[in-house]
Amino acid sequence: MIRVGIVGASGYSGEVLVELLSSHPGVELAAVTSRSLAGKPVAEVFPRLSHRLGSLQFTESDASALAQNDGLDAVFLALPHGVAAGFARPLFEAGKTVFDLSADFRLGSPDVYKEFYGQDHPDPELLKAAAYVLPEFPLKGWQEKPLIACPGCYPTSILIPLLPLLASGTIQSKDIIASCMSGVSGAGKKANEDFSYCERTESARPYGQPKHRHLSEIEEQLASAAGSPVILQFLPHLVPMRRGIVTTISVPDNGKTAEDVLVAWKSQYANRPFVRILEDGTLPESKNVVGTNRIDIAVRHDARMQRLILTSTEDNLLKGASGQAVQLMNLKFGLEETIGLP
Known part of the structure; x- marks a missing residue:
């Protein structure tokens, strides 16, 4: 023991x-x-x-x-x-x-x-x-x-989708945008008017932009995987739910497809019990991971914009x-x- x-x-x-x-x-x-x-x-x-x-x-x-x-x-x-x-x-x-x-x-x-x-x-x-x-x-x-x-909660939701792609050269290290939504428990247990029920219910807001503290951790880890500096735009939002993080990441496709992303993900996460790669047409949803130590990830290719869209969800108090x-x-x-x- x-x-x-x-x-x-x-x-x-x-x-x-x-x-x-x-x-x-x-x-x-x-x-x-x-x-x-x-x-x-x-x-x-x-x-x-x-x-x-x-x-x-x-x-x-x-x-x-x-x-x-x-x-x-x-x-x-x-x-x-x-x-x-x-x-x-x-x-x-x-x-x-x-x-x-x-x-x-x-x-x-x-x-x-x-x-x-x-x-x-x-x-x-x-x-x-x-x-x-x-x-x-x-x-x-x-x-x-x-x-x-x-690792922090936001960084986990961003690093899991991106690290294998940068390490394998599937994506480039420029023009990465991550927009994230977090439940109120991410702010901690404290008496603060901003996080009271009446202030937070029925209302969502951006915060910590453009230089949230977690950005330092995210960029350092991404740079380590890429082998060169990475500058990322990180856009956190507070949303009216107790637990959970939902992240959407947009990156240039660099001539790659969604299938290329899946290959890199499977190579890294094939035997990792807490990463679930969604391939059945569904997208990650916070209610499906809250109460678990799992992170769900998915990819879509926007050919019109020549960008890849990576999404993830996790419980900020468990996997985060x-x-x-x-x-x-x-x-x-x-x-x-x-x-x-x-």
């Missing part, structure tokens, strides 16, 4: 981690922390999971205490950027495996981090020890790394966050990739 802890379990991603890890047959959920809920039974806060949680209580979010807990093998950080790094350092030094769901270790450059996040990177030295890992497109040797940066983190844990510790995941 892998003994794990969750730091910051009161947010949406943290709650999903509690749900997944408390029922995972290869895991013992040994520590759940929250500054605001310390001392409360976890089952009291998440009553629908009470049958799994026993007497487990929230404890203070104390990095030193977690680092000194010899019974913990791995710790998931469900914390905001800028905060997670402060926990990662003592856990890393104590030899724990760290899965970070924040943005603190997703970028290779402290300068790019400062440009997009508006502050100095909190631990540039530790950044060198981290591995950014998309399970379906991993770098060789990543399982030896003790600090794993889990906590589910993907558990998927990485499974792979890192040599478990079956799908175990404990819907």
